[in-house]
Amino acid sequence: MKLSRTALALQGVELPKPPVRIVHLGLGAFHRAHQAWYTQHAADGAQWGIAAFSIRSAAASAALAPQDGLSTLVQRGVEDVFDVLWPVVEVGDGSSAAGRHRIVELLASPETAIVSLTITEAGYQPGSPALELLAEGLLARERAGAEPISLLPCDNLRSNGERLRLVLTDALRAAEPGWLDSGQHHFVSTSVDRITPRTTAADRRTVELATGWEDAAPVVTEEYTSWVLQGIESFPLGRPHWEDAGARFVTDIQPWEQRKLWMLNGAHTFLALAGQLRGHQTVAEAIADPELLAGVRGFWAEVVPQLPVEVEAEAYAEQLLDRFANPRIEHRLAQISQDSVAKLQERVVPVWLAERGQGRSGAAALSIVEAWCRAMLAGVRSVDAADPGIDAALSEPEPRYALLTLVDSEIAKESR
Known part of the structure; x- marks a missing residue:
């Protein structure tokens, strides 16, 4: 049977479906194995839904949309441990006109508190699609009068929060000449660590045999995980209590x-x-x-x-x-x-x-x-x-x- 919220509900399994409070750019295996996993294991995770959008390839969003954003996490140690990841409640293709419109709409929404990113090193280059989308969305947010937002890059870059601030400032000025940086948004530097290889056809077969569910986009990862964030005060609109899952907040990352x-x-x-x-x-x-x-x-x-x-x-x-x-x-x-x-x-x-x-x-x-x-x-x-x-x-x-x-x-x- 194909994995979805409806199919699970028919089997008597009701999963949380929280409202969207986090927008994620760069939907892929690592995001689900890491940030989504931490959100699911936070005590208040059921209050924090994630809308996740693919940027470079629509393959992930195409696979996850029929599954209502659900995917199976396989923690691969001595034995496999299977778990259904539920924090992603909406998926979309950020390269499509509809996806772009939805991202801008969500970024302008006062309910959105956090934007997280896994867009690889290349995504921080001037003119990248992710930066252009972020700039368009933040300008819409400012026009709507919504409160400042927290931006959470989760890519392997030194001082990734500051790096994002610099390149996004340039993108905002390119999108709207004369734009002035009021310093209102919060950029959080992070260090992420969890080895997550690309999923194979063999992994999909393993999941189906072990769980009985046909999952088009399972995630295979290791048992080890680490997340270090700089600036516990940088979330004015709140955040999940990721510390419950082992996240560490520091003053110097x-x-x-x-x-x-x-x-x-x-x-x-x-x-x-x-x-x-x-x-x-x-x-x-x-x-x-x-x-x-x-x-x-x-x-x-x-x-x-x-x-x-x-x-x-x-x-x-x-x-x-x-x-x-x-x-x-x-x-x-x-x-x-x-x-x-x-x-x-x-x-x-x-x-x-x-x-x-x-x-x-x-x-x-x-x-x-x-x-x-x-x-x-x-x-x-x-x-x-x-x-x-x-x-x-x-x-x-x-x-x-x-x-x-x-x-x-x-x-x-x-x-x-």
């Missing part, structure tokens, strides 16, 4: 986001690039390769001295090795290697700069950038927002130097 970005995401980027060159397909395969494991440990040896004691970086490293080695989480390297240029700039270059600034070589960080160059020169590529620049670099007389320059000019100069 920088060391936490550095730990996550550099240690997990930086290692993932290395494994994705070097691993594919060595014939591996998943993170679990790659971390079992002694040469790649040594590369990861070498990179972490450069990261750990940059982090304060309170984030327990060495213990986190050992946790990561266990998480990476989980063979039941099939995290594909080709998926991780998408948009590698922006990822290298966020996850690896800062470590190299810090090492060089302290008089050390930064050789392990540099080796990750070099792995990307080798992958590009070998034609081992995934979709990247920087593809035009990569293509141009590959056509240069010195393609390696041109590729390095695309990532960071200082690295290129020192590596020539």
